[in-house]
Amino acid sequence: MKQAPSTNEVTYSKEERDAALVKMKDVSSAFYYAATRTNCHPFIEFCGLMNEYIKVCEAASEAGVDFMMANVHTGQAIPMKDYEAAYIGEKFGCIFGPTFHDPELFKAFLSQLELPFDVQVIPEKA
Secondary structure (H helix, E strand, O other), rough: OOOOOOOOEEEEOOOHHHHHHHHHHHHHHHHHHHHOOOOHHHHHHHHHHHHHHHHHHHHHOOOOOOHHHHHOOOOOOOOOOHHHHHHHHHHHHHHHHHHOHHHHHHHHHHHHHOOOOOOOOOOOOO
């Protein structure tokens, strides 16, 4: 870990990112084992969400992107394919299902994504 030359941002080397990915996979495996013991399918789906995040992080790291610094606070995005974004949406659908069919709850959810554009696809409550 080192400071970036002209900023106060921390950067992680490829070796540090690789080590983090190994730990992330270990945590996901441990979570899956524990989650299956709950018999709560939506809770187990969080493992799928974690694994997709790990997969996207691996690809980003291979492309030289410091995924460990990609977040809303730094403004850095993780490169992602449309089918990966769709899979993450599917996982959220499995976990929260019809909960977000309520437009007000969905608006509240979207409001926290800090999107740089206005989402106009949400119907008004009938």
